[in-house]
Amino acid sequence: MIERIEQLRAEGERDVAGAATTAALEEARVRHLGRRAELPNLLRGVADLPPDQRGQVGRAANQARQALEAQIAARAQELEGAELDARLAADRVDVTLPGDPPQPAGRLHLLTATRREIEDVFLGLGFTVLEGPEVELVHYNFDALNHAPNHPARDRTDTFYVGEDLVLRTHTSPMQIRAMESHPPPLYVVIPGRVYRRDSDATHTPQFHQVEGLAVDEDITLADLKGTLLAFARAIFGHEREVRLRPHFFPFTEPSVEVDVSCFNCTEGHLRDGSRCALCKGTSWLEILGAGEVDPNVYAYVDDERYDPERIAGFAFGLGIERIAMLRHAVPDLRLLYDNDLRFLEQFG
Numbered sequence: 001m002i003e004r005i006e007q008l009r010a011e012g013e014r015d016v017a018g019a020a021t022t023a024a025l026e027e028a029r030v031r032h033l034g035r036r037a038e039l040p041n042l043l044r045g046v047a048d049l050p051p052d053q054r055g056q057v058g059r060a061a062n063q064a065r066q067a068l069e070a071q072i073a074a075r076a077q078e079l080e081g082a083e084l085d086a087r088l089a090a091d092r093v094d095v096t097l098p099g100d101p102p103q104p105a106g107r108l109h110l111l112t113a114t115r116r117e118i119e120d121v122f123l124g125l126g127f128t129v130l131e132g133p134e135v136e137l138v139h140y141n142f143d144a145l146n147h148a149p150n151h152p153a154r155d156r157t158d159t160f161y162v163g164e165d166l167v168l169r170t171h172t173s174p175m176q177i178r179a180m181e182s183h184p185p186p187l188y189v190v191i192p193g194r195v196y197r198r199d200s201d202a203t204h205t206p207q208f209h210q211v212e213g214l215a216v217d218e219d220i221t222l223a224d225l226k227g228t229l230l231a232f233a234r235a236i237f238g239h240e241r242e243v244r245l246r247p248h249f250f251p252f253t254e255p256s257v258e259v260d261v262s263c264f265n266c267t268e269g270h271l272r273d274g275s276r277c278a279l280c281k282g283t284s285w286l287e288i289l290g291a292g293e294v295d296p297n298v299y300a301y302v303d304d305e306r307y308d309p310e311r312i313a314g315f316a317f318g319l320g321i322e323r324i325a326m327l328r329h330a331v332p333d334l335r336l337l338y339d340n341d342l343r344f345l346e347q348f349g
């Protein structure tokens with residue numbers, strides 16, 4: 001009997017020592033100390049033994065059980081520690097990785113993409129890009145741009161006044177003056193930015209975007225303006241485009257023109273099936289911007305003798321980014337550009 005107990009104890013110790021996982025250890029415990037295992041059974045039978053054997057066998061079996069229990073507890077601690085370490089190492093989370101599911105990369109808004117394309121065209125022609133304030137002095141927005149004191153654009157029903165002498169700029173043209181004040185000629189700049197007018201319908205929003213252009217050098221003529229705008233029109237609307245200048249009036253250019261680009265949607269106002277082109281309304285021309293030769297009066301507002309109208313000349317133009325984007329992509333309503341409806345925005349970029 002004692003011999004058997006020693007044998008069971010030795011087998012148990014070997015098994016427990018050899019268990020490589022907590023699961024294997026638990027199996028070993030059940031095998032050696034579980035309800036149907038031989039050693040516990042033996043212990044339970046001690047009472048039935050002849051009295052002279054009970055003490056000895058009982059003590060030996062008890063010691064064997066306690067030894068195994070202690071060994072199992074110690075082994076369990078070892079294995080649990082190792083398994084926890086392994087799990088922690090495997091589960092380590094890199095919080096710098098992108099979220100799951102990955103966020104969509106997004107895209108540029110049509111207006112941003114169009115502005116950048118326009119900038120790129122003029123950068124390619126040797127212009128640089130400037131920006132200026134949206135809250136502007138009346139002096140720069142109107143006076144220095146040769147607006148008569150009673151010019152209708154000065155009216156509070158047309159323009160947002162922030163103070164007596166301060167407006168939300170109604171165009172990017174005030175930057176013509178600011179650019180000349182801070183840079184001597186020759187000057188070739190484009191100025192993109194937000195502008196504000198008291199207008200709101202399918203083709204007007206109170207806030208919209210323009211790109212101003214200004215070139216001042218010796219001998220700049222309308223021919224330079226036309227060539228520059230032809231290059232621009234072809235880059236944006238396609239290589240077969242033509243431009244035409246129509247007489248117009250702006251207080252700060254003389255002569256002033258409106259510039260049309262030939263319609264890219266039709267031939268001479270008609271679609272292939274003979275119907276009238278809706279984009280150019282059958283005229284075969286699309287109005288894209290206002291421009292002209294810088295009025296000599298304007299140079300007088302720039303307090304710098306290097307801007308002497310006897311020695312230099314320049315052209316200026318101003319275009320609406322919304323208008324360019326809408327023409328190009330046949331967007332029917334300006335407000336779509338500001339509604340933030342993804343079904344619209346995702347069609348571009």
Ligand code: PHE
Nearest residue numbers: 171173250290291316317318
């Ligand atoms: N500032 C004018 C407008 O907003 C456009 C323009 C710019 C015209 C430059 C001529 C020269 O209508």
